[in-house]
Amino acid sequence: QCEKGECISAPGIGFNSFSTCQLPAGATCYQFCEDGSCAPLSEGEHCTAGTECKSDGTIGFNSHHTCQKVLAAGEVCYQFCEDGSCDSFDKRNECEKGTECKSDGSIGFNSRHTCQAI
Secondary structure: OOOOOOOEEOOHHHHHEEEEEEEOOOOEEEEEOOOOOOOOOHHHHHHHOEEEEEEOOOOOOOOEEEEEEOOOOOOEEEEOOOOOOOOEEEEEHEEEEOOOEEEEOOOEEEEEEEEOOO
């Protein structure tokens, strides 16, 4: 029974079939509070496809992670247009595991990077 996520049936036949809880983007997937202010939680493996359990930026004795959308290979992770011809953004830390944000080879004032296999 899933309290914070969606119950998904996993492939299997008869006694080998099972269900698992999948946490949506934004759901807490990990937390540890050294001061005891929260219950420990480690559910990172239950983030839905297309998301990963990542830190929300908290620093110190208490840490908190949520399921966050990740960029797939080939998706744009960085874009800067000095001439104003496009919206600039920096999502270099959002590439999925096994990829990294690299230049697509563009040269000049406008640059664009995509998530590429390591």
